[in-house]
Amino acid sequence: MDRYAVFGNPVKHSRSPWIHARFAQQTGQSLVYSADEIPLDEFEKRVLDFFAKGGAGLNITVPFKERAWALCDTHGGFAAKAGAVNTLFRNKDGQLCGDNTDGIGLLRDITDNHRGQIAGKSVLLVGAGGAVRGVLPSFLAENPAKVTIVNRTVIKAQELAALLVGQAEISAIGFEELEGRVFDLIVNGTSAGLHGDLPPMPSSIVSTDTWCYDMIYGRGDTVFQAWARQCGAAKALDGVGMLVEQAAQAFYLWRGIKPETAAVIADLRAELSASDQD
Numbered sequence: 001m002d003r004y005a006v007f008g009n010p011v012k013h014s015r016s017p018w019i020h021a022r023f024a025q026q027t028g029q030s031l032v033y034s035a036d037e038i039p040l041d042e043f044e045k046r047v048l049d050f051f052a053k054g055g056a057g058l059n060i061t062v063p064f065k066e067r068a069w070a071l072c073d074t075h076g077g078f079a080a081k082a083g084a085v086n087t088l089f090r091n092k093d094g095q096l097c098g099d100n101t102d103g104i105g106l107l108r109d110i111t112d113n114h115r116g117q118i119a120g121k122s123v124l125l126v127g128a129g130g131a132v133r134g135v136l137p138s139f140l141a142e143n144p145a146k147v148t149i150v151n152r153t154v155i156k157a158q159e160l161a162a163l164l165v166g167q168a169e170i171s172a173i174g175f176e177e178l179e180g181r182v183f184d185l186i187v188n189g190t191s192a193g194l195h196g197d198l199p200p201m202p203s204s205i206v207s208t209d210t211w212c213y214d215m216i217y218g219r220g221d222t223v224f225q226a227w228a229r230q231c232g233a234a235k236a237l238d239g240v241g242m243l244v245e246q247a248a249q250a251f252y253l254w255r256g257i258k259p260e261t262a263a264v265i266a267d268l269r270a271e272l273s274a275s276d277q278d
């Protein structure tokens, strides 16, 4: 049976095995998928061992996405520009290929599942870690009017913006510079919510037309979603759809079949509501 896994640290709460089992069942594919916690100093060796022993594909999560990118012989899609990969496989020449499906996952959730628009919009990306780095190139390809990256460590936002300058109007700022600006779409790509924290954003950046999207998710509203609702945002969405859509794109890269996502998103949401931990 073809073998897949997600490599991360920590990884035990990953929903990826559950999602890929659903995709395999739905499409009649025969595969196994595990979540493997990898010691920080063993990542490269464990990836190469996995493929040497016949493994078919890997998902990569925190904190290894940049190291996975560096390990690849070739990068597909937007991964070359992103500098971070979340999906690995071998091509027919035996090369290790890396792709980043987070951007496609986020875009499909916003534009297909929720019928939102990015073209012509003023977008604020909150955070400058692996997640924002991964989605930024696909976001720019949708032709937003303007992209602003805000991060606690401003230099990281500036470095990220500099990598992609020229592709759209893109700027990098600190949180204190948000006052007086309003955005059409605000995407929270920080991990602050995992600790119950909210990045320091003034409510004035949200209008009644603003869509707010949190890449994280939990049993109920995330801290960022609750804040967005309080500010009167038009939409306050979580990252469940992104998670399932990025997995669907990885499944497609590995198996050549695109699974249906709507039922899996609904069932995952029900699972999360029923579970005793996020």
Ligand SMILES: NC(=O)c1ccc[n+]([C@@H]2O[C@H](COP(=O)([O-])OP(=O)(O)OC[C@H]3O[C@@H](n4cnc5c(N)ncnc54)[C@H](OP(=O)(O)O)[C@@H]3O)[C@@H](O)[C@H]2O)c1
Residues within 6 Å of the ligand: 062, 102, 105, 126, 127, 128, 129, 130, 131, 132, 151, 152, 153, 154, 156, 189, 190, 191, 192, 194, 197, 198, 199, 200, 215, 216, 239, 240, 242, 243, 244, 246
């Ligand atoms: N739904 C999905 O499919 C999906 C996909 C990818 C990622 N994610 C989620 O996205 C989140 C970010 O992932 P990542 O890989 O980018 O993590 P990361 O590389 O560790 O980056 C974390 C980011 O959060 C910022 N941050 C952390 N705590 C903060 C706080 N209290 N106030 C303000 N900013 C804070 C960091 O700012 P500094 O740079 O200043 O430290 C950095 O920009 C994770 O929670 C992950 O689970 C979800």
